[in-house]
Amino acid sequence: MKKLVLYSLLSGLFFNFIYIAESEANQRSVNVYSFRHVELIKPLINEFTKQTGIKVNVVSGKADKLMQRLIQDGDNSFADVLLTVGAAKLDKAKQLKLIKPINSSILQANVPEDLRDPDNYWFALSLRVRAIFYAKDRVKPQLLPSYESLLNNRWLGKICSRTGNHFYNRTMVASFVYHYGEDWTKNWVQKFSENLAMRPNGNDRDQMRKVARGDCDIAIANSYYYGMLSSSVKQSDREVYQKLGIILPQNMKTGSHVNISGAALTSSAKNVDNAIKFIEFLTTKKAQKIYAYNNFEFPVRADIPAGNFIETWGKLNADTLSILHLSAYSKKAAEVISQSNW
C-alpha cells in the first residue's frame, strides 16, 4: 500500500493539507486533487461517503500547484478527480491532456450546456460572481448598477482592487473582450484603473476590509468571500460584512461576470467508476445546496435555489455565455491589463 502522505512529503511540500493515505486502486475509494481546503469540501465528502460507502481521499493545494503536480506525475499520478476553479484552468488541463472526457447522462442533464466543456472534459459545479462592494454609510448602491458605472469620475480615487493581473480580474476582462471587443475593454480598464484609490495590493478580502476602514468606498471581489466574512471567527471580519453592501451587476446586457468551480476525471484515473460517481454526486440537489449554504457559491442548476442567505444579495443574472470563451480571450485580456496601472 503506497501512502499518499509519504509520497507528497518526499516529493516536495506542495500541499497545505494532506488528508488521507490509501491504496492506489482501492475498490471503495476515490482520490481527489482539490484546490480547496478539505474543510470546505468536507460536508460534500461526508455526504457522498454516507450515501455510497466510497471513501474520498483528498490532497488539497493551490490550483496551479495541483496542475503542476499532475503534469509531473503523469500516468503515475494517484489523482482520479481534479476539482479546481476557473474555466480557463480546466481548458488548460484539457489542452495538456491531464483530464479525459466523461460520458455521463447524469452530468449532461444536471449541468447546463454553457457550463460544461463541449467535449465533456469538465463540468461546472458552482458559480462565483465578480461583485461590486460598497460602504453602506457613504455610497448609494443605485449609482453602481453595472461594471460600467465604476468608470464614472465621481469614483476618482475611491475604488480598491487586487492587481489586475490576478486571474479573477483577468477572466472578467476576458469576458468583456468577448462580449464588447478590444476597444471597449481598453477604455474600461483604463478608466477603472484611473479611479483606483491606491496601487493594487492584497487579496479580495483585503479590499473589503479597506472599504470598511475607509481607505476606499468601493471594491470588486468574488462573492463568496463576502459570505465567508459574515461567518468568520474574527469579529472584525464580521463587522466588515455588516459595513459593506453587495451589488450583483445587472444593467449591462450580459449581467454579472461569473466564473466556475468545476470537476474533471484525470487521464491517469485508476478508480474511474468511483470518480464519475463522485462528480455526478456533486451535481445532485443535495450537493448543490451544500455549495450554496456552506461555500456561499451559486448552484449551477437552475432548479436549485441559492438559499435564503445568499438570495438576500440580490437576483443573479449570470453571464454564463462567456464561460466557454474565457480561455481564448485571456491572453488579450492580460495584454490590455498590462497597459494600465491596475
Ligand SMILES: [Fe+2]
Ligand atoms: Fe478565491
